[in-house]
Amino acid sequence: MPPPLLAVERLQTHFPTSRGVLRAVDGVSFTLERGEVLGLVGESGCGKSVTSLSIMRLVPPPGRIAAGRVLFEGEDLLAKDDEAMRRVRGARIAMVFQEPMTSLNPVFSIGDQIAGAVLAHAGGGRRAAWEHGVAMLDQVQMPSPRQRARDFPHQLSGGLRQRAMIALALASGPAVLIADEPTTALDVTIQAQILDLLRRLQAERGMAVLLITHDLGVVAELCHRVAVIYAGRIVEIAPVRSLFARPLHPYTRGLLQCLPHPSRFGQPLTTIEGVPPDLRQVTAGCRFAPRCVHVIASCRTTEPALEEREPGHFVACPVLR
Amino acid sequence: MTTQPLLEVRGLVKQFEVGSAWLGRRRRFVRAVDGVSFTVERGRTLGLVGESGCGKSTTARLILRLVEPSAGHIGFEGRDLLSLSASALWAVRQRMQIVFQDPFGSLNPRMRVGRIIGEPLAIYGRTDAAGQRRRTRELLELVGLDPAFAHRYPHELSGGQRQRIGIAAALALEPSLVVADEPVSALDVSVQAQVLNLLSELRRRLHLTYLFISHDLHVVLHMSDRVAVMYLGEIVEIGSRDAIHREPKHPYTQGLLSAVPVADPTLRRERIVPRGEVASPLAVPSGCRFHPRCAFAFDRCRVERPVAREVGAGHEAACHLY
Numbered sequence: 301m302p303p304p305l306l307a308v309e310r311l312q313t314h315f316p317t318s319r320g321v322l323r324a325v326d327g328v329s330f331t332l333e334r335g336e337v338l339g340l341v342g343e344s345g346c347g348k349s350v351t352s353l354s355i356m357r358l359v360p361p362p363g364r365i366a367a368g369r370v371l372f373e374g375e376d377l378l379a380k381d382d383e384a385m386r387r388v389r390g391a392r393i394a395m396v397f398q399e400p401m402t403s404l405n406p407v408f409s410i411g412d413q414i415a416g417a418v419l420a421h422a423g424g425g426r427r428a429a430w431e432h433g434v435a436m437l438d439q440v441q442m443p444s445p446r447q448r449a450r451d452f453p454h455q456l457s458g459g460l461r462q463r464a465m466i467a468l469a470l471a472s473g474p475a476v477l478i479a480d481e482p483t484t485a486l487d488v489t490i491q492a493q494i495l496d497l498l499r500r501l502q503a504e505r506g507m508a509v510l511l512i513t514h515d516l517g518v519v520a521e522l523c524h525r526v527a528v529i530y531a532g533r534i535v536e537i538a539p540v541r542s543l544f545a546r547p548l549h550p551y552t553r554g555l556l557q558c559l560p561h562p563s564r565f566g567q568p569l570t571t572i573e574g575v576p577p578d579l580r581q582v583t584a585g586c587r588f589a590p591r592c593v594h595v596i597a598s599c600r601t602t603e604p605a606l607e608e609r610e611p612g613h614f615v616a617c618p619v620l621r
Numbered sequence: 622m623t624t625q626p627l628l629e630v631r632g633l634v635k636q637f638e639v640g641s642a643w644l645g646r647r648r649r650f651v652r653a654v655d656g657v658s659f660t661v662e663r664g665r666t667l668g669l670v671g672e673s674g675c676g677k678s679t680t681a682r683l684i685l686r687l688v689e690p691s692a693g694h695i696g697f698e699g700r701d702l703l704s705l706s707a708s709a710l711w712a713v714r715q716r717m718q719i720v721f722q723d724p725f726g727s728l729n730p731r732m733r734v735g736r737i738i739g740e741p742l743a744i745y746g747r748t749d750a751a752g753q754r755r756r757t758r759e760l761l762e763l764v765g766l767d768p769a770f771a772h773r774y775p776h777e778l779s780g781g782q783r784q785r786i787g788i789a790a791a792l793a794l795e796p797s798l799v800v801a802d803e804p805v806s807a808l809d810v811s812v813q814a815q816v817l818n819l820l821s822e823l824r825r826r827l828h829l830t831y832l833f834i835s836h837d838l839h840v841v842l843h844m845s846d847r848v849a850v851m852y853l854g855e856i857v858e859i860g861s862r863d864a865i866h867r868e869p870k871h872p873y874t875q876g877l878l879s880a881v882p883v884a885d886p887t888l889r890r891e892r893i894v895p896r897g898e899v900a901s902p903l904a905v906p907s908g909c910r911f912h913p914r915c916a917f918a919f920d921r922c923r924v925e926r927p928v929a930r931e932v933g934a935g936h937e938a939a940c941h942l943y
Contacts, residue, residue: 343810488877489894
């Protein structure tokens with residue numbers, strides 16, 4: 301079997317604070333295969349965005365990657381020098397963010413920005429790069445791409461800005477696209493359009509996508525596999541149908557049950573009581589134990605490891621069967 | 622008297638001026654709310670749902686007269702709200718309260734929780750200091766918090782706890798109507814479920830009437846007896862939860878329902894997502910405002926503004942298809 305396109309191994313990313321070290325990501329491992337869409341799902345502060353920033357080596361200081369490896373095409377990105385990393389970032393692994401207004405440059409037209417990215421990574425002439433940019437805008441279904449290429453980010457609506465952001469990210473033909481909450485700031489009808497677009501582009505280009513989201517609906521729509529992350533650790537990872545049909549971790553079950561669902565509108569929602577732990581004071585045992593209704597004595601002393609229950613379906617909980 | 626709705630809104634309009642008439646430039650107006658009508662029965666929840674800029678939050682503020690309407694009628698507990706004097710309005714305001722989206726921005730960071738909750742009681746001179754402390758304790762318990770929270774500051778609390786404080790403060794004066802404007806949108810889903818359950822339970826226990834506003838169609842359907850769908854300042858469809866959920870008539874409602882991602886990968890459906898984007902409120906399309914995005918639009922839709930028509934029992938839609 302060929303090695304996976306991207307393999308994250310025992311990643312730890314820490315942020316020093318005045319009240320101790322905050323372990324935002326604390327031993328995360330997963331693989332991303334060629335052409336695969338993997339969802340990384342969890343609530344605020346669980347470490348999903350820090351994981352993606354760690355892969356790109358864009359963790360904001362004073363945060364730092366404390367341990368682990370990020371193997372991309374067999375090479376450890378964490379061991380590369382800055383120049384070599386720059387040749388990967390944006391070219392081979394690209395990223396789109398929740399708020400395109402903060403990631404697009406406000407003083408250049410979107411056509412110039414895409415052309416600039418093409419020149420930086422692929423070279424060639426300015427004119428060819430501009431034409432490539434227009435073609436990219438066309439691929440993301442930007443209306444009148446040739447005219448729109450001359451627009452500045454503030455002249456576009458949120459949905460069109462996100463299309464421009466995707467065009468920019470894909471301009472260099474990356475092997476991996478990391479999409480961090482790409483539709484969270486958008487209205488639901490625009491979100492549906494962008495999800496359709498991402499699905500089509502992913503299939504056409506056969507690129508791998510790491511989708512970071514808090515929304516299990518978005519996961520169900522787009523992903524092949526999904527990893528559920530809680531308090532800096534992956535608690536369950538499985539093919540998407542298997543996860544939704546047979547969630548095995550109490551946290552995953554809780555997340556699925558606490559959503560209003562068409563089959564039970566108006567009935568009381570199942571809740572997960574309590575709040576996630578303070579990641580500066582990680583204690584022994586399972587991190588979800590204080591909120592778990594299935595907790596047994598050993599949960600509080602032994603940190604459960606991921607084990608395979610069904611083909612490809614791993615869970616870090618020895619209690620639920 | 623028992624059949625009279627608690628809240629009755631007719632032909633509500635709010636026009637905002639954009640830019641100025643300076644140096645002969647033409648004054649331009651945005652009609653954020655353009656002829657909105659509905660009623661809410663006592664003890665019921667009406668949900669208002671729509672995307673950014675559809676006018677749902679402005680509607681809420683108009684009803685509370687936090688923003689002055691340009692035209693229309695608002696009847697509340699049998700009184701005409703728009704004709705009330707300032708002092709009469711001040712008295713009526715005790716009966717109608719609002720819970721905001723952002724539990725971080727809506728609580729005064731320099732006040733302890735006890736004072737935040739007790740302040741409405743003090744303003745309306747309801748009780749003395751001892752009574753205020755007793756009532757604050759009751760209210761904290763009512764929203765599921767330990768009375769010791771009275772001594773904390775907002776920054777010491779989680780988002781869910783802060784939203785409970787916002788709810789407690791809204792309930793301090795025993796209102797009959799609570800307007801909840803995106804009350805769970807800033808919260809993670811596990812906390813969202815706790816707050817939604819709390820709101821449902823409070824409605825039952827205290828016989829409250831809710832106007833529940835959200836951009837999240839599933840949350841609105843979950844919380845409401847009746848649902849009004851807004852688009853560019855208008856209500857395009859209103860009906861019972863079941864009618865809106867199972868037999869949506871307006872193409873926009875159908876599109877919204879179809880656009881919501883469902884947490885079930887076996888349900889990859891054929892979707893009818895409205896194409897394009899919402900028009901600018903400065904350039905509202907002629908005829909039906911939804912027609913540029915509508916898959917069913919025909920000639921009449923481009924010229925004639927549709928009026929709300931009955932399409933079922935207590936179910937109305939403003940669409941030329943019916």
